[in-house]
Amino acid sequence: MKERLKFIDFYVKPTLPENLKKLEELSQNLWSTWNPEAYQLFNRIDPKLFRKYNHNPVKLLQQVSKERLAQLSRDKGFLYEMNSVYNKFQNYLKFVGHYSDTKDKRREFANDFQVAYFSMEYGLHESLPIYSGGLGVLSGDHLKAASDLGIPLIAFGLLYRYGYFSQKINLNDMQEEIYEENEWFSKPIKKLQDDNGKDLIFAIKLRDEEIFMQAWKIEVGKIPLYLLDTNIPQNKNKYRNITDYLYVADKEMRILQEIVFAFGSIKLIKILKLNPTVYHLNEGHSAFLIIERLKNLIADSGFNFEQASEIIRKSTVFTTHTPVAAGNEKFDPKLTEFYLGSEIQSFGHSFENFRKLAKIEGDEGFSLPALAIRFSKYVNGVSQLHCKVSKKMWHSIYPQIYREEMPIKAITNGVHLQSWISHRMTSLFDRYMGSDYRHHADAKAIWENIFSIPDNEIWEAHQERKEQMISFIRDRFQESLIHKSGGEGIKRINEILNHNYLTIGFARRFAPYKRATLILEDKERLLKILNNEEQPVQFIFAGKAHPADEKGKEMIKQLIDFARDNKVEDRFVFVENYDMNVARHLVQGVDVWLNNPKKPLEASGTSGMKAGMNGVLNFSVPDGWWPECFNGENGWSIISGENITDDEIRNKLEANEIYEKLENEIIPLFYQQNQNGIPENWVKMMKRAIYDVGKNFNMHRVLKEYLNEFYLPGAQEVTYISKDDFANLKKLEQTKTELAKHWQKIKFLDVSIDSPENMVLQSGEVLNLTVKIDIDGLSE
Known part of the structure; x- marks a missing residue:
């Protein structure tokens, strides 16, 4: 039997003239895709080639002829323009973000303040097809605006081998889907490397098997976006294709994708020695990271379940985008238990008991948004109308409160101006x-x-x-x-x-x-x-x-x-x-x-x-x-x-x-x-x-609302409960335990109101109420 030929892929990196090296640095940061001066700079190199390669500056520099590069290296006008754009880029990176405190005083962000953002898709640029639609484009705009404002944010997602499909209309006028493998070497993305200069590859354990993943990084202005890729030789064949396609229909592959995304992101945060103060879950796809955080806080840090849950709630933001319950992510409980039962048991809960935290009325599925809402103090819909719809849709999670008082706010979406204005x-x-x-x-x-x-x-x-x-x-x-x-x-x-x-x-x-x-x-x-x-x-x-x-x-x-x-x-x-x-x-x-x-x-x-x-x-x-x-x-x-x-x-x-x-x-x-x-x-x-x-x-307004309504308050709460070896967290746990013990016997005895004349109040007038409550011996 003849031995099969072995093929090895080589990537031949083009060499730029020394005085054009700044182009390479500019091409590797997505700032160049939304800054109009940078766009014009790359377009000037070769307009037809730039259009042909979907305005991808990395691919452009790889394909442009040596003769053209040599010509540009002698073009004083081009060199002047390149240096001007590069200086603007450097000034952009040096910008220090700030916020206004309660007294409207400008303050820089604390050194330990950091937001971790999680989304299954990112629409950053047409040359990076790792998105399917509006949710991904919104995530991309979120990162760009955070960069513009200097908000300390890190982002996580999956790197899809094929991404979303290319659409062709056939001779019968029907859509056909064509999946093309992404060539990462020709895109503005790089593999992460460890301290020894080797590719950063790590594994998570699931059902006593290891799933390996390679970490990649995209520079979105000042924001690092980390993406996980399972298509590597270290994996068994059944795991290599987890990150092949975006939003796969097969439910088993889908749950594996979302587990890899959640567990892998938390593992990467540890490896990179990052310490986010706030975790922002963009839609329910990333909700499994709650399970991984619980496991880490309980097993590694010694907290009990209630304490770990409180830490997660105070540090978690959840944004829901779906106005129909049936459209939200859920899994069959048996499938969920098959993959996550032992993970849940590791922090002392049976799957059946924990499953109650991911249930909604009238549905037996394991609902990821329901899990996220129960473990997030900060929840929002993406428009005023959607907020009202969400309060109604998720009211069964907290049926004891009025629907209008459901803890869901409205932060209406916006878009990143420079990415979309001509x-x-x-x-x-x-x-x-x-x-x-x-x-x-x-x-x-x-x-x-x-x-x-x-x-x-x-x-x-x-x-x-x-x-x-x-x-x-x-x-x-x-x-x-x-x-x-x-x-x-x-x-x-x-x-x-x-x-x-x-x-x-x-x-x-x-x-x-x-x-x-x-x-x-x-x-x-x-x-x-x-x-x-x-x-x-x-x-x-x-x-x-x-x-x-x-x-x-x-x-x-x-x-x-x-x-x-x-x-x-x-x-x-x-x-x-x-x-x-x-x-x-x-x-x-x-x-x-x-x-x-x-x-x-x-x-x-x-x-x-x-x-x-x-x-x-x-x-x-x-x-x-x-x-x-x-x-x-x-x-x-x-x-x-x-x-x-x-x-x-x-x-x-x-x-x-x-x-x-x-x-x-x-x-x-x-x-x-x-x-x-x-x-x-x-x-x-x-x-x-x-x-x-x-x-x-505009997305700047959106980011400032997230910052003032969610990110900063969440960070402040985490700081408060962490003081003195989490003394305030333990005190809070005792208070809640005491309240729960007496809650059923606490009752209103009398409510009296100093009624204004004709029951009419003037604007700014004070209304006095007196309430008598039997607190059942509860200490004040």
Whole structure:
């Protein structure tokens, strides 16, 4: 038998001229992907190559020719620009974060203050496909804003070998999923190494078996993001593929993923000798780290279960994003016990007893959000409306208190400005607002300057970006046609879309509740709108359906079929393979952003925020964030389906309202232009949208709310209970034990109120109440 040939992969690292070495450092930090000057610097090297490699500066430097690099090394203008950008980068890294105390006095963060952030996905840049949608992009924006503000934060996640899929539309107009293996050597990510310079590889034990993982690191400005990878030779085959795919449907693989994520992250924190004061769980996927923390606190530090639970509660933040109970992460109790039963027993609990902490009324599943809520003092929904929905949904966890008093707050989402505002609009903002808004986006007074921008300048900036979007979409179609039909139909590419037409965008995950096909409810009426020669309208759609979501895939097909069957492919367009790059072009280039989910199933929604910051007007159902922003001057609301529970009736009502507002308000307003071709009243709404969205829905405001409401109070509580060898923790435990002993006998004896005249109180007036309580001998 012949011996099989062995293949070894080599990575040949390109050598940069000595005076261009700064480019390598810039390329390895994601700051360069959101800073407009850094983007322009890399684009200057080779624009076509930069676009080809998805604006990935690492790949660009690997592929650019030696001749071009030699030319740049002699280009004094380029060297000046590179040094200027590099100096800005160094100044950015040196910025020291601070916060305002209760007396509004500026204070720097304590040396021992650190937040650990956990998310299953991160949408950082299109060249790093380790995200699937809005949750991941929100996590990415969270890290970028924390970096901007200098908040001491470390982040953890998984490194997916294939990540999320690339979308292809086949000849039958159906979505196909293509998984491409990521080449990490050509991305801004590096392996962590130990003190001996070797790859940092470690293991966790599960059911008496070891699961090994490699640790990687991405530099997100000043924030380190640590990612775990099980695709290494040290693992058995059944464990190597744990980190292959994002959000696998197989429940056993899914629970293994989330255990590796949780246990591995806590183990890595130990290895790196990090000491977070606050742990922020972004969604329930990371809730298993509660079990690992309990095990460590009890087994390693000698606390009992109640004490360990109290430490975890006071130091844990949990953000829930899902407004439907069925959509939250849960596992079959038998599967959970199979993998985690012995872990739970190790800190003195039976699985059945501990399982009660992960149960909700009427559901036998092991609920990760329920576990997270019970072990988190700081819990929030992601919009005001979602907070109300969450209090109702999780009320069975604390049935003894009023629903309105459920300990869940609202911190409405926001987006990272520099990642989403177009470079053209950024330049305009810099001229009229100064650059302070980049670092102090929550300083509302700065945004007043938006109204001083001349109408023609803001309109020209928008139209320029619209033309760039159309050019980008045409290029995408050309690539797709070459792939599908060898180039047939390419001559008609330039007929797709027109920059003078009112353009409406709809781009998001194609989940059925988002109702992408609502616009097709009355096809004849829609065709009249599309084919109006005097005031034409065009629609652009983009989005992926989950591989297992046949309804979502069918929606994509319905949109494409409608366009072809009615010969409106030039103005009713579906853009293939939605990602952050497609999203960026659309939110910066369309005129109207359409959003029509079934209320209240949209927890927040951030795509409309990204659009609004670019002067795109939202046209949305009042769900998620939109009720907090809409004022009648910055967009339109779709309200006819309010309180209608019948889906068919609601669809007809809301579709009819969409048509009516398009016909009678939106289209006429857009085409009402002055002698210079500027729609003055439309531009007035654009400015108001930028002002309202920019000042209220930026990620800097979000981070400061987390900081003041959760992170700093949590750190202060941890400091308090840790004093004098945890004396305050032990005292608190005694108090709670004493309260529990007497609780059933404590009762109100009498309540009296000094009633004001006519039971009317003036603002600021004091109301005196006297309460007599039988405390059953409880010491005060």
